[in-house]
Amino acid sequence: MSVRKVRYYLYLKDVLLLSLTSFGGPQAFLAMVLETMVRKRGYIREQELWELNALCQILPGPTSTQTISAIGYRIGGANLAYLSLFVWILPATLIMIGAAFLIDFLQMNTPGALTFSKFIQPMAIGFIIFAAQKTIFKMVKTTEASVLMMFSVFISFFYNSPFIFPLLLVVGGVTTSLKYRNLPKESADKKLVIKWANFYLWAGILLVAAVLGAVSQFRGVILFENFYRNGSLIFGGGQVLIPYLYTEFVEFKKFLSSQEFLTGYALSQGIPGPTFSIASYIGALSMREDGFVGMLTGGLVAAAGIFLPGTFLIFFVIRFWDQVKKHRPVKAALEGINAVSCGMLVAAAFLLFEPLDANLFNIAAILGTYVLLRYGKLSSPLIIGIGIFAGVIYQWVVMGVFQ
Incomplete structure (x- = not known):
């Protein structure tokens, strides 16, 4: 295998690793790209990364995906860019x-199935406000x-x-x-x-x-x-x-x-x-x-x-x-x-x-999510996991669906 193909293979492997581990939004994504693709692998220079990311931010479309594709394009042209897009998404x-x-x-099979999402529905609005x-x-x-x-x-x-x-x-x-x-x-x-x-x-x-x-x-x-x-x-x-x-x-x-x-x-x-x-x-x-x-x-x-x-x-x-x-x-x-x-x-x-009831529970869930995101140190996946767990407990204890 040629040196170029090995380099392309390593790049796609790194993209796959990013796609499986990049929790925390665009800031965490960019930090991981900087560490893996600039400092560890040296695919591009740090200045190039900032310029590409700035360009992607002012274009329509998904910024992180465009950044990955642009890096692939700089390394190996259009073919590698499309492959990296596929691996990333x-x-x-x-x-x-x-x-x-x-x-x-x-x-289809469980009455009141979406009761488990009772907490995460208003929490989604908290994410949007943040x-x-x-x-x-x-x-x-x-x-x-x-x-x-x-x-x-x-x-x-x-x-x-x-x-x-x-x-x-x-x-x-x-x-x-x-x-x-x-x-x-x-x-x-x-x-x-x-x-x-x-x-x-x-x-x-x-x-x-x-x-x-x-x-x-x-x-x-x-x-x-x-x-x-x-x-x-x-x-x-x-x-x-x-x-x-x-x-x-x-x-x-x-x-x-x-x-x-x-x-x-x-x-x-x-x-x-x-x-x-x-x-x-x-x-x-x-x-x-x-x-x-x-x-x-x-x-x-x-x-x-x-x-x-x-x-x-x-x-x-x-x-x-x-x-x-x-x-x-x-x-x-x-x-x-x-x-x-x-x-x-x-x-x-x-x-x-609008479709949610304007009750104390929903408002508290929205504000609580915002406060956790704004002032807490919990990651987004953990916050969502807590919401799902609370919803399952609510469904089990209060609604009695699984009894």
Whole structure:
């Protein structure tokens, strides 16, 4: 085996290890990548890692997945990048598909099955509030951004159609791009050259999926288009994905219930790997009427749809980003896009709380989760595990389901 192939094999092995051990969100993920891929293996330099991660953060799509793919691209080109994407998302995808099978089985065979999730449903909202706080402090720093965020909260809550979100992002980006003259000028070193192949690939798949879905009305194709579209629009990470998915699949299409959605979101916080893997859970439950094969198909199709567009876009932009980032309107537009994304995240907390009873128990569970995340030293998986355990005890002692 050549030295290059050994290097590629080691890289994929490291990616698999990360996918099985990266608990704790993007900060923990980045620390593990720094330790394993920069300091231990030397695949890329530390400065390269920060630059790639910064680029992925301002592109739509799953940041951690794009970072892994971009590192693979730098090491071995497109083939290694696609392999690393597959290895990275597979464990979390299979776990969340398995969770969908379990939830569906319990509901079909056990009365009051989801009572065990009594605690983790409001806890999921606590996770979103904590994520919203961190995101807002990081991304909203001006009066204009604050106004855009509040505007986004209002529109996202009262007009929560999946078609309103892209419009909000455009409005936010255009609004702040108009003040680009306030930013210092940066001179471009050379003429901007753009290779459009991956952009055409991204746009072509989106168009073909939309047409095929409209013509065939096959739910698998429709799901792929839905998730592909959402994966093309998400700025701000997995938490910002939640209002999109909740609006489209719970309120608009009614493929799953609010209770099922909240349970799946909470479970996704307790597993390693990319947070976008909740798409596999939603996709599987969306095709439960077609049995085992349908649920498996729905989960895999959803995973492909949510993860592929971000990969195509990072491959497209990485070739010329060093030049385009110097254009002031581009940098200025990011402020508005991020502010609108924060507003959507705040609206998501309200939307997800609406179906729950506004009782003392739910409010205490939400606040307790937030306090543990904000001030405690417990990891997210441990907090979710405690919630599941408490729910099982409640179901056993109070509801008497297992008696």
